Amino acid sequence: MDAVVIFASLTGNTEEAAEIVASVLEQEYDIDVEIYDAMQADAEDFLDFDLCFLGSYTYGVDGILPDEMLDFYDDLGGLDLSDKVFGVFGSGDHFYEIFCGAVDTFEEQFIKTGATQAAPSVKFSLAPDEEEDIKQLHELAHSAVRQWKEMNE
Numbered sequence: 265m266d267a268v269v270i271f272a273s274l275t276g277n278t279e280e281a282a283e284i285v286a287s288v289l290e291q292e293y294d295i296d297v298e299i300y301d302a303m304q305a306d307a308e309d310f311l312d313f314d315l316c317f318l319g320s321y322t323y324g325v326d327g328i329l330p331d332e333m334l335d336f337y338d339d340l341g342g343l344d345l346s347d348k349v350f351g352v353f354g355s356g357d358h359f360y361e362i363f364c365g366a367v368d369t370f371e372e373q374f375i376k377t378g379a380t381q382a383a384p385s386v387k388f389s390l391a392p393d394e395e396e397d398i399k400q401l402h403e404l405a406h407s408a409v410r411q412w413k414e415m416n417e
């Protein structure tokens with residue numbers, strides 16, 4: 265089993281969460297994990313891995329996707345990831361009307377690919393430093409491994 269964690273992060277909060285997810289997979293399951301910045305990655309990269317994680321912050325007047333993620337989002341929708349497990353997470357800020365809209369938007373797009381959702385998507389405010397944030401990110405990683413094993417045993 266292998267995994268990729270692709271993240272979009274402007275100020276480092278979502279990147280921190282990407283590292284938490286990756287470290288659980290590496291340390292607790294000895295899984296090979298690649299971590300890519302979305303600016304240097306393509307949605308097609310998901311085709312090469314069993315477990316596909318995407319982290320994105322939310323930005324902009326409509327509270328949805330950061331501009332630099334629009335092409336990535338479109339490309340993701342055209343993929344068949346039916347033999348994969350996915351998990352989505354991202355940082356936002358309760359100050360804004362739509363909290364972590366990018367997380368919901370990417371979750372919907374992943375569902376269209378036919379991939380199996382590991383666990384509910386994880387939204388957190390600013391840095392993932394609350395106990396609950398860390399717990400949910402760990403659970404996302406654990407559930408992805410469980411789901412993949414169930415699908416492949």
Ligand SMILES: Cc1cc2nc3c(=O)[nH]c(=O)nc-3n(C[C@H](O)[C@H](O)[C@H](O)COP(=O)(O)O)c2cc1C
Nearest residue numbers: 273274275276277278321324327356357360363364
């Ligand atoms: C101009 C601007 C617009 C933002 N819009 C939203 C928003 O609509 N919804 C939300 O939850 N967070 C919004 N945020 C907050 C960011 O998502 C938040 O700061 C997040 O922690 C950034 O994550 P990063 O450190 O991974 O880049 C906005 C931030 C800025 C500066």
